[in-house]
Amino acid sequence: MTLIQNPILPGFHADPSILRVGDDYYIATSTFEWFPGVRIHHSKDLRHWRFAGSPLTRRSQLDMKGNMNSGGVWAPCLSYDNGTFYLIYTDVKQWHGAYKDAHNYLVTAPSVEGPWSEPVYLNSSGFDPSLFHDDDGRKWFVNMIWDYRSGNHPFAGIILQELSLEEGKLTGPVKTIYTGTDIKLTEGPHLYKKDGWYYLLTAEGGTEYDHAATLARSQKLEGPYETDPNYPLVSSRANPELTIQKAGHGSLVETQNGEWYLVHLGGRPLKGKYCTLGRETSLQKVEWTEDGWLQLEDGGHFPHAATTAPALAEHTFDPEPAKDDFDDSSLRGCWNSLRIPVDPSWASLSERPGYLRLYGRESLSSVHQQSLIARRQTSFYCTFETKIDYDPEYYQHKAGLVVYYDTEDHVYLHVTHHELKGRVLQILRTVSGNYEEVLLPPLRISQTGSLYLRGEIHEDELQLYYRDEEMNDWSKIGPVLDTTHMSDDSAPDVRFTGTFIGMASQDYSGSRKPADFDYFLYEEEKKER
Template sequence: MSMIQNPILPGFHADPSIVRVGEDFYIATSTFEWFPGVRIHHSKDLKNWRFVSSPLTRTSQLDMKGNMNSGGVWAPCLTHHNGTFYLIYTDVKQWHGAYKDAHNYLVTAPAIEGPWSEPVYLNSSGFDPSLFHDEDGKKWLVNMIWDYRSGNHPFAGIIIQEFSEKEQKLIGPVQNIYEGTDIKLTEGPHIYKKDGWYYLLAAEGGTEYEHAETAARSRSLHGPYETDPDYPLISSRANPALTIQKAGHGSLVDTPAGEWYFVHLGGRPLQDKYCTLGRETSIQKVEWTEGGWPRLAHGSHFPHAETKAPDLPEHPFEPEEPKDDFDAEELRGCWNSLRVPADSSWCSLTDRPGWLRLYGRESLSSVHHQSLIARRQTSFYCSFETKLDYEPEFFQHKAGLVVYYDTEDHVYLHVTHHELKGRVLQILRTVNGAYEEILLPPVRIAQQGSIFLRGEIHEDTLHLFYRDEETPQWQKIGPELSTLHMSDDSAPEVRFTGTFVGMASQDYSGTKKAADFDYFMYEEKER
């Protein structure tokens, strides 16, 4: 019996929305402040997945400059109807405090690779929007509604409103169709129709360790919806021994043979709490009871680290090459920038062919104009390295290797200039917003030529290394560093992304000094 190992999308891949089109399965996941917006993976067997596209590639579709940490794209919904892909997404500008400035949009495409349309604005009444295509051809938007008024629970339920494709806007009355259960914090709605029933799946309990997913149903799209008496469908609550914690927020899909599966987010903690890889996507086989309710096939509410694969031919994909030599005309799909596109004004593969050139801009604490290119950490055991050509002239010039969660938490091994030592290496660490220089004084290095920088992560520890062109052996630099502060769980308030590794450059003097990176190597390691 073939089994699927979880997570199917390791590293930061949260809020999965799955759809089947013929024999092909697609999952869309949240990207928050990372650009381009939304990641879509493709599979033919639900076991083997490959990245296929990022639909939101233009600032006309997604402009996140200035968005706060863990804002941006929340919980996309991917559907398909009559030959067209529909993608619903939220751009969250501000989410702390009483208000949620969350704007919901729709884009469409004839194929999963695009081209994707300009966005249609829908509403700003809440987040986690989802589009349901009913059998009569009508389309309905559901989203959670946010109630900021004093004395009211802010998660006020799931609302529904018709979307007119002809008019390209929402029309008709807004109706609250489901207020959730005693788990509370009801969000992430998706509607399905099966055997004459409308099934509403909703996430509950918040996205941390009390997270869950609940099913409800009605004979009418507009309710009333009856909650599954054996709720929740899935949760990791009160079972700290589980490999996958935080289980919830997901969606259903069937196979061509009529088997059913549920994809959901979850986190794998280190030291009982810290999910440094972020919230990942896992999958569970689902069966339907005689009474018509969905259940996890293994018989409990708890997520399993593996599930039975469907009766489909296996279709593995070629793994991505670990080394990117930057010889292509465009960046690989694994690469991401913060809040704004990686355009030629600051990121170029052509100004020095075969190299990635980053023109220095704002600091690693900026929410506007960072020159940073990074990829997800997808394994607890990994190494990453790069070769850098950079001759700083001023202490305000910096470039190097970054391990990054957000503006408040990151580690940065970089080349800079010191008035007495000349070209030096420094390690900058920011923990909960507190700036710290690890090397006092900084380490003098070769004053000319390329510098090689390397990092190794083993569970919750980070080691950093360097060498120059004349020295083949890596030299360890700085102390062993903890990575636990680069997790959803280490901040005073909840946050939603995961750890990235990559390259960055700063020039606080405003001259946009260039830093050139010859390659970047990322390799997963054995335990």
């Protein structure tokens, strides 16, 4: 018996929406404030996955400039009907406090690779929208509805409304079809139809350690929906020994051979609490019971670190190269920017061929115009390095290697200028928004030539290194730093992303001083936790 190891998409890949078209499987996941919007992975055996593309690549499709941390793209839904791919997504502008400014859109394409259309605005009544294609050709939009009024539960239920493609809008009455269970916080709806029943899969319990996925059903689309008496379908609640915690927010798929699988989010905590990699995508085999409900293959509710593979031929993909020499005309799919797309005016691969040039812009605390290019941390054991050419003239010039959760939590090994020491290295550490310079005083280094910057992460510990062109070996710089502040779980308020690693440049004077990066290397160590 072949097993599939979880998570199938390690690192920050939350809110999975799975789809099969013929022999191909696709998973779309949330990207929040990171650009491009939505990541789609492709598989033919549910075991091996490759990045297939991001549909939201243009500012006309998604403009998140000014969006707050953990805003942006929440819980996309990928579907297919009659030769067209449909992607429903939310752009959350503001989500703290009583209100949720969340706008829902639809884009379409003839293939996952695109081209993807300009967005059609649908509504702003809540988040986590999805699209259901019924047998009669009608299309139905569902989302959770948000109730900001005092005395009411803000997660007010799942609503249904018809989508008219001809008119390009939602039409007809809005009907609440499900209000959830005593777990509460009902969201993330997906509709399915099987054997004359409509099945509604929802997420419940919030995105933290009480998270869950619950199934309900009805013989009518509009309901009433009855809840599975053995709910939830999956949850890690009350079992801190499980490898996969926070299990919930799922999506279902049937294989060509009639087997059923659930993808769901989950987190792997360090020190019993801190999921520094973010919420990841896992897979569970599920089976239909005689009375028409779904259950995990062992009949329980707890997610497994490994699940039985389907009866499909193995299909592997070439691994992503560990080193990016920046020799291509565009950035690889692993790279991301914050809130707005990469633009040649601030990130260029052509001005100095073989280098990524980043023009200094705003600070790492900015929600508007950062010059930051980063990739997901996907292993608890990894090393990463870059080579930088940079000659700062003022203390307002900075560029270097960054480990980044959001504007409130990050670590930054960077080159800058000191009035007495000249070119120096400094480590900036921001924890819960509190700024700290780790090196007092900063380290004077060679005043000319290239510099190499390196980091090693072993679970919750980060050690930084540097060397110049005259040094044969890496030299440690700064103390071992705790990384647990770069997690959903360390903040006073809930948040939703994960740790990224990459390159950044700032120029607080406004002169846009450029920094050139020759390569970036990211390698994972094969260790078991």
